[in-house]
Structures are given as C-alpha cells and as structure tokens.
Amino acid sequence: MASQDKKRTITWKEVKKQKVLIIWSLIIVVYGVIFCYLPLAGWMMAFQDYKPKNGLFHSAFIGLAKFEQLFSDSTFIRVIRNTLGMGVINLVVTFVAAIVFAILLNEVKSNGGKKTVQTISYLPHFLSWIIVTGILHDALSSTGIINELLLKFHILDQPLNFFAHPKYFWPIVAFANVWKETGWNAIIYLSAITAIDPSLYEAANMDGAGRWARIRYVTLPGIKPTIMILLLMNVGNVLNAGFEIQYLLGNGLVKSVSETIDIYVLKWGISQNDFSIGTAAGIFKSFVSIVLIVIANQIAKKNGEERLF
Numbered sequence: 001m002a003s004q005d006k007k008r009t010i011t012w013k014e015v016k017k018q019k020v021l022i023i024w025s026l027i028i029v030v031y032g033v034i035f036c037y038l039p040l041a042g043w044m045m046a047f048q049d050y051k052p053k054n055g056l057f058h059s060a061f062i063g064l065a066k067f068e069q070l071f072s073d074s075t076f077i078r079v080i081r082n083t084l085g086m087g088v089i090n091l092v093v094t095f096v097a098a099i100v101f102a103i104l105l106n107e108v109k110s111n112g113g114k115k116t117v118q119t120i121s122y123l124p125h126f127l128s129w130i131i132v133t134g135i136l137h138d139a140l141s142s143t144g145i146i147n148e149l150l151l152k153f154h155i156l157d158q159p160l161n162f163f164a165h166p167k168y169f170w171p172i173v174a175f176a177n178v179w180k181e182t183g184w185n186a187i188i189y190l191s192a193i194t195a196i197d198p199s200l201y202e203a204a205n206m207d208g209a210g211r212w213a214r215i216r217y218v219t220l221p222g223i224k225p226t227i228m229i230l231l232l233m234n235v236g237n238v239l240n241a242g243f244e245i246q247y248l249l250g251n252g253l254v255k256s257v258s259e260t261i262d263i264y265v266l267k268w269g270i271s272q273n274d275f276s277i278g279t280a281a282g283i284f285k286s287f288v289s290i291v292l293i294v295i296a297n298q299i300a301k302k303n304g305e306e307r308l309f
Helices: 002-017 019-047 065-071 074-106 111-126 129-140 145-152 166-194 198-206 211-235 244-249 261-270 275-302
Strands: none
Touching: 002 019, 019 065, 019 275, 065 074, 065 275, 074 111, 074 166, 074 211, 074 261, 111 166, 129 145, 129 166, 129 244, 166 211, 166 244, 198 211, 211 275, 244 261, 261 275
C-alpha cells in the first residue's frame, strides 16, 4: 500500500514538474481533434445528395452514386492521370535532388561557404507560389531570359511560348518544385549526415577510400534510414501533386495536362455547389494515399528496411 502511495506521489510530482509540456500537448491534441478529426464527419456528404439548405443530417442518402459519377467522367480519369504523373515526377526529382544537394554541400570544406550556400538554397521555400509562378512567367515568356539565351546561342530561331505547349508543362512544374524545395528538404539529410560517426570516415580514409568511395560506403549507408522513412512518408503524398502552381500556370492550351484532383474539386465541387462530388473526390485521394503508404511500408518491411509501422 505504501509503495502504491509512493508511486502516486512520484507520478504527481512528475506531472507538476512537466505541467507546461502537458498543457501544450493538450492544446495540440485539442487542435488536432477539432481541425483534423471532427471535419471527417463531412465525409457523409459523399454519400448524400447534399443540399446546404438541408444540412448534413437532412440531405437524401444516395449511397455510392457520386463515386460512380466520378469514375464514369472522362475528365476525372484524365485528372487522375495528371495528378499521378506530376506527383511521381515531383517525388522522384525533389527527393533525389535533396539527397544529392545535401551530400555535395557536406563535401564543402569551408564552413562559411557551406552556410552561405545553405542559406541561399532554402530561401525560395519561403516564397509563395504566386511569386514563384510570376518569376517563371517572366523567365519563360517570349521576351524572357530563357528565350533570349536560346536565341543568342542559336538553339531557337524564334521565341517559344513554353506555356502554350502541353509537353513542357510537367517539366516546368517539376523544375519549380526542385528550385523551391531542394534547399529546405536537404536540411534533414544534412542533419543525418552530421550524426554519422567521424571515425568511419577516418577509417575509410586510412583504407585508401577516395571522396566518392566515402560517399558510397559511409555517407549513403549512414543516412539510409532517414531516406527510407522520408520516402515512405512522401509516397503517401503522390496525389498531393499541387494546386497553386497548376492553377496559376495553367491555361486553356495546357488544360489537358494541368488539371489536378484539387483543381477538379474546386471547379466541379465548390464552384458548381456540388459538395458531394468534391467530397467523393477527396475521399478517393485519401484512400489512395493510405493504400500507397501501406504497400510501400510492407515492401520496406519485407526487405528489412526502416518502416513507419
């Protein structure tokens, strides 16, 4: 009995000692419940002929009719293709670019130069997509610097309107994501690299390993767990290919390749007041993301790699 009272006393002392952390934790939990879990009740709209005047609990139940409508719509099928295509491209190029940039930056011997480059590289992350797309429009316009360089080096005979050709749209989006996010994404890999035991590099150097050999046999294996965890997390975001950049750069000429699921939801769900179809599209996107994460996690588990669960 005395031991139980002692444990309770110790526990209560720990609670009082950590009261600030507990309070902040409770605030975060309440925030998550209010803004992340309670809105899930709105998924009911996907199975209703939702009318705002009737509300969520008085709209007619129609089952899977909205999902059938979605997958019978050729526009939605095209939108899935666009979202998946841009999502996979963005995942590959931004993921690889961040790893390569972090490794190369780590090889810079000057601390001052390294900090300068790192600071400059992650500044674009803090720019809004409005500013980024404005820069792209100016650079890729018929009178922009890209066309001027292509004309000066006789690669083109006349200015090219990059935003009038669908084949250029996905590479432009991929380039914008790399330019904006590579420096920021590289921070976590740089942190993982600094956690590698320096004695491993010294041993590799004594064995005659050159710079590339040290990167291959020490650096990459050292950050492999971080790479796997981030890869698994990013796989679930494949269908989050973006909204702002596609919406701002898209036009009638590239509409067939620029529309994503998020734009479809805005156009047919919100603008047309068909909230049920928009909710159904959102549920489909969430379901695919969960499936992708589970599959990727199982593949990692089967191969003995780091996994999420």
